[in-house]
Amino acid sequence: MSAAKTAAKQLKATARDGVGKGAARAIRRQGQVPAVIYGLGAPAQPIALNFNETKRLIYAGGFLSTLFEIEVDGKKTRVIPRDYQLDKVKDFPLHVDFLRVAQGAKIEVEVPLHFINQDKCPAIKNGGSLNIVHHKIALVVAADAIPDFVEVDVSKLEIGSSIHADGLVLPKGAEFGAIESDFTVVTVTAPIASATTETAEA
Secondary structure (H helix, E strand, C coil): CEEECCCCEEEEEEECCCCCHHHHHHHHHCCEEEEEEEECCEEEEEEEEEHHHHHHHHHCCCHHHCCEEEEECCEEEEEEEEEEEECCCCCCEEEEEEEECCCCCEEEEEEEEEEECHHHCHHHHCCCEEEECCCEEEEEEEHHHCEEEEEEECCCCCCCCEEEHHHCCCCCCCEECCCCCCCEEEEEECCHHHHHHHHHHC
């Protein structure tokens, strides 16, 4: 299962003329974050974002898989964040790259995996440990239907068993991204005491 996001989030920005490191530093001194909108064959558009709003959006989670409508001088552009830079010491945003998204387009995004029904898992009840190999999965989905997450039901896992990506229930119309679809998502390992005993007996 999955949970679909709502419509594109609204974000306001201002146009900026200068590019390069000097211009970017000047933007930051004004309490803004330099950014650029690119793609769809149009020229790159340098913009400036509100610092506090940008920081909040990044740290809220799911930033790189959220569809936005950025308004600049009254004109709105559908975009998705493709990358952002943080200060290495203070962790505040330094720059954001946005990709233009056409109506009805499909894009590749990383979506979090939510592991459910751990309380019903017989392996965990018997002392096993859930070993999560992947916390996210790359999907190709419609830009208007990016899921917040994909659920992974572990209720039937026994000790030593696992769930592979091709066993996941993907959102309607979604496909796996560049990664192979047969990789292991989660496994259950035996209790440490049990494993030690088995080794000693062997």
